[in-house]
Amino acid sequence: MAYFPWQDFLSSGIDAMDTDHQSYLDLLNRLAEPAARGDRAVFRETLDLLTRHLAAHMAAEEQTMADSGYPLAERHRRRHRESLEFLESWRRRAESSWWPWQGGSFHVQAMNAFVRHIVEEDHPLATYLQTGRIGRSRLAA
Numbered sequence: 001m002a003y004f005p006w007q008d009f010l011s012s013g014i015d016a017m018d019t020d021h022q023s024y025l026d027l028l029n030r031l032a033e034p035a036a037r038g039d040r041a042v043f044r045e046t047l048d049l050l051t052r053h054l055a056a057h058m059a060a061e062e063q064t065m066a067d068s069g070y071p072l073a074e075r076h077r078r079r080h081r082e083s084l085e086f087l088e089s090w091r092r093r094a095e096s097s098w099w100p101w102q103g104g105s106f107h108v109q110a111m112n113a114f115v116r117h118i119v120e121e122d123h124p125l126a127t128y129l130q131t132g133r134i135g136r137s138r139l140a141a
């Protein structure tokens, strides 16, 4: 998958959240170059960085959810765990065997999961924090 730039539709309107998401996207875009994502060492290093970044970011979001009494926190936390399990499964795969296409396959799946999580989980959280309401996402507003 090609380089994927930050785009307005990804913005939540909460600066700390958006800054973290932009950093995660920057890390994912390290794999935009075929030579990079086909290199096992680069792939594993990027995966480690993504995992560390995501764990810290998700802990911050979960603290915010707890502090604000966010009603959809349980579902959102479950999606966070699934995201970390997704990264862990790719780490194990890259440890046991390696073909250069794995980096490309991971990159497409991870980018898709990143966009989907922001739109389906983070934007509703941001809307709740900003308005106190559960409801339609920013995209549908």
Ligand SMILES: [Fe+2]
Pocket: 017, 021, 057, 061, 122
């Ligand atoms: Fe997030």
Ligand SMILES: [Fe+2]
Pocket: 058, 061, 076, 080, 117, 121, 122
């Ligand atoms: Fe999240």
